[in-house]
Amino acid sequence: DAKTTQPTSMDCAEGRAANLPCNHSTISGNEYVYWYRQIHSQGPQYIIHGLKNNETNEMASLIITEDRKSSTLILPHATLRDTAVYYCIVRVAGGGFKTIFGAGTRLFVKA
Amino acid sequence: GAVVSQHPSWVICKSGTSVKIECRSLDFQATTMFWYRQFPKQSLMLMATSNEGSKATYEQGVEKDKFLINHASLTLSTLTVTSAHPEDSSFYICSAKDVVAGGLGPGELFFGEGSRLTVL
Numbered sequence: 001d002a003k004t005t006q007p008t009s010m011d012c013a014e015g016r017a018a019n020l021p022c023n024h025s026t027i028s029g030n031e032y033v034y035w036y037r038q039i040h041s042q043g044p045q046y047i048i049h050g051l052k053n054n055e056t057n058e059m060a061s062l063i064i065t066e067d068r069k070s071s072t073l074i075l076p077h078a079t080l081r082d083t084a085v086y087y088c089i090v091r092v093a094g095g096g097f098k099t100i101f102g103a104g105t106r107l108f109v110k111a
Numbered sequence: 112g113a114v115v116s117q118h119p120s121w122v123i124c125k126s127g128t129s130v131k132i133e134c135r136s137l138d139f140q141a142t143t144m145f146w147y148r149q150f151p152k153q154s155l156m157l158m159a160t161s162n163e164g165s166k167a168t169y170e171q172g173v174e175k176d177k178f179l180i181n182h183a184s185l186t187l188s189t190l191t192v193t194s195a196h197p198e199d200s201s202f203y204i205c206s207a208k209d210v211v212a213g214g215l216g217p218g219e220l221f222f223g224e225g226s227r228l229t230v231l
Contacts, residue, residue: 036222043115043204044155054113085152097143097208097220101155 004088009106012082016079018075020105022088025069030092033064035073038104044087070104078109114138115207117223123193125231131191132226134197134205139221140185146178149202149225161188195230202227 005023012018013105024033032051048062050071052066056064061074075082087104091097113138124130134144142163147155159180160168167180177199179191188207192199206222 010210038155041202041225041227043117043206043224045222046220079127085154098145098157098160099206099220103154 003087004065004090004102006086006102008110009108011039011110012075012078014109014111015077018022018078018082018107018109019106020073020075020086020088020107021070022073023070024088024090027090029093031090032092033068033071034089034091034099035062036058036087036089036101037082037086039081039084045067047086049066050069078107080109080111083107083109115205115221115223117203117205117226119226120224121227121229123229126196127194129191129193130195130228130230131189132205132228134207134223136188136207136209136221138168139207139209139224141148141188142184142185142207143208144188145208146180146188146190147204147206147207148202155204158190192227192228195228197230200228200230 013051020063032049034045034049037047048057048060050062064071085104085106087101116135118133122130144161146158149155150159157170158173161180161182163185164184170177178201182188202225204225206220208220
């Protein structure tokens, strides 16, 4: 699976949009971009995934660049409960589903 | 939604003892489960892939005789930390793949809430 690069940490004001970038310049054509988050002392939680089109669900939006070498996770109205470590992962869909986690971005949402 | 449950949530044991952690898929069948460990302020590190009815596949550097994995049924995988030492203290997390859901689907991989092991 391709490696990803994310900023170590980010701050966001409560109620504002949080934009978390991810670089995956070596992504293959059959690899999807997945985002998970981990709140302190809990297991990871799935957020969203995409291949090349932008995606939106009740939690977030995912913007993938046309060349697919980077993406941005957008939390439209961050709350204090969104404080967590966010992991960007690229992985072939289906198959073994072996998931390798990078360092992630620690997002601090401040009041 | 699908749930993966781990037990115990936390455990404290003496050095030299063995500890078993269970990972159960509560409402789906999982032919494959994954075990991770996580040290404070670090990312999750994949330890092994647990396959129902066959031997687990361990990642490089993970001692298979130290971390025994058994996946005897489609809903249960266990991780046994044998002869635990203080350096084995960590947060252990499992994830499970839904055998029924096919193709692309985020719901096919679910994570447990984690088990915190402290070895004294």
